[in-house]
Amino acid sequence: MKKFEGQALSWGLTDGVVELALHREPCNEIGLLTLEELERFAAALEKVKSEAHALIIYSSLKCGFSAGADLKELFRISQEMDRDEAVKGVRNYLERIHRVMNAIDASPLTTIAAVHGVTFGGGFELALVCDLIIADKMARFCFPELRLGLIPGFGGIPRLKRDLGNAIVRDLLLTGRSFNATKAQQVGLVSQMVAEGELLKVARATALQLKKFDQRTAMAAKEFIKPIPYEELRREIEIFCELFAQPAVEAGLRKFSESSEAQPYLP
Amino acid sequence: MLTINQTLEEILTLAAAHFKVAREKLAPDDDFFRTLGINSLQTLELLTRLENHFQIELPDYELQGVSDFRMLAERIQARL
Numbered sequence: 001m002k003k004f005e006g007q008a009l010s011w012g013l014t015d016g017v018v019e020l021a022l023h024r025e026p027c028n029e030i031g032l033l034t035l036e037e038l039e040r041f042a043a044a045l046e047k048v049k050s051e052a053h054a055l056i057i058y059s060s061l062k063c064g065f066s067a068g069a070d071l072k073e074l075f076r077i078s079q080e081m082d083r084d085e086a087v088k089g090v091r092n093y094l095e096r097i098h099r100v101m102n103a104i105d106a107s108p109l110t111t112i113a114a115v116h117g118v119t120f121g122g123g124f125e126l127a128l129v130c131d132l133i134i135a136d137k138m139a140r141f142c143f144p145e146l147r148l149g150l151i152p153g154f155g156g157i158p159r160l161k162r163d164l165g166n167a168i169v170r171d172l173l174l175t176g177r178s179f180n181a182t183k184a185q186q187v188g189l190v191s192q193m194v195a196e197g198e199l200l201k202v203a204r205a206t207a208l209q210l211k212k213f214d215q216r217t218a219m220a221a222k223e224f225i226k227p228i229p230y231e232e233l234r235r236e237i238e239i240f241c242e243l244f245a246q247p248a249v250e251a252g253l254r255k256f257s258e259s260s261e262a263q264p265y266l267p
Numbered sequence: 268m269l270t271i272n273q274t275l276e277e278i279l280t281l282a283a284a285h286f287k288v289a290r291e292k293l294a295p296d297d298d299f300f301r302t303l304g305i306n307s308l309q310t311l312e313l314l315t316r317l318e319n320h321f322q323i324e325l326p327d328y329e330l331q332g333v334s335d336f337r338m339l340a341e342r343i344q345a346r347l
Contacts, residue, residue: 027308063308118308138315142327177326180315 004044008034011041013048017207018055018109027063030122030154031070035096042103053215054207055104055111057130058200064117065139066126071148075253087245094153094237097122101155105129105228108219110210114203115139116196120178125154128163131222134206135181135190136199142178148252153240158232164188269347275340278317282336285316295337317343 003012008024020041022028030038045055059065078086104111113127116136124141127133145152151173160169168187172179184190194202210218243249269277275295283290286303293302300306305313311327317339318325323346333339 067308118311137319138312140311140315175326175328177328178311179324179326180318182319183324 006037009037009041013052016053016211018048018052020055020057022059022066023061027118028059028061028066028123029070030066030068031073038100042100045107049108052109054210055107055109056114056203056207058114065115065119066123067118068121068123071253072257075257083245087241090244091237091241094240097154098233098237101129102228108215110218112203112206114199116199120144121152122154125152125156128156128159131226133190134192134194134199134203135184136196137181137193138196139181140178141184143172144176146173146176149246149248150243151239153236155233155236157236158229162229271340271344274344275336278336278340281316281320282313285313296335298334299336300334321347323347
C-alpha cells in the first residue's frame, strides 16, 4: 500500500494518513482505467487500516475534483455492442463502482474529500462517500445525468439524501444545475470552506486532528451516524439500467460525445 | 445597489483578471467564449467567480443563450 503511481490515480501513506490523488486528464473522468485503479486502491485500503486513521481524496488537476463518469468512453464502448450487451456491460460497471464506493464509505478510516473546481456527477458521488467534504471556494457541484436521460449511477442520490434530506436532492437532480461551495456549505454538504490554494493544507490539518481520537470509537460513531443505504443503492442500479436501455440515452450520449459546442457542461 | 453599467464593468474586470486578459481587450458585446477562448468548464469557473464576488446564486441553466457580457450582466443584475 505504501505507495502507488497509476495512470489515473496515485496514493501513499504518510504518518497514518492515506492520500489518494486523482490525476487523469482532462478532468478525472471515471472510466474503466480509473475504475480498475480504484479497485486496486480499495483492496490496498483494506490492508492498511491498522496503520492509518485518515484518508484524503483530492485532485491534482487544475480543472477540478472530477467531471464524473467518462461519457465518451461509455458511448464508444456501448456502440460496439448490441443494446442488451451494452446494458449488461453498464450493469457490470455499476456493480464494480458500487463495490468500490461502498468500501470507501464503510472504511474504518475517517475519510475526507478535498474538492475544488468541477465536482460533477460521478465525481460528486465519489466525494459523497467521504465522511467530510472540505471545499475550495471555487468548487462547484452538479448532478448533470438527467440531461442524458439517466440518473446518477454511482450511489449519489441515496448518499446525498442520507446526508442532506430530500429537498436539495430534488433541486439538484431535477434541474441538473450546479451550485458553488458557498451554497454547498449553506445546505450542510460542505463542512469547511477554504480560500483558493489552501485546500490540501486544511485537509491535512484536519487529518492530523483526527489522529487524536481512538480509531475504534471514531468507527463506531461513523457507523452510527452514517449508515450505508444498501437497499436504495441496489434500486439505483436497477433504475439506471432500465433507463440506459432507452433510445434517448444513446441520443444524449452521442450529442455529448460528438458535439463541438462550447457548452457541453452547461445545461 | 449597483447600476447595470457598474455590474457590467465589474464583470469585465473580474473576467479579465481571472483569465489573465487585458481589461481593454474586453467589450460589453463580446462573445465571451470567443474573446476569452474558454470552454464550458472555464465558463463554470467564471460563474463561480462572479457568484462569489456578487454574493448571489445564479443557476447555470440561466446561462442558456447567454454569450455576451452585457446579457450576463442583465442576468446577474436580476439577482442582486
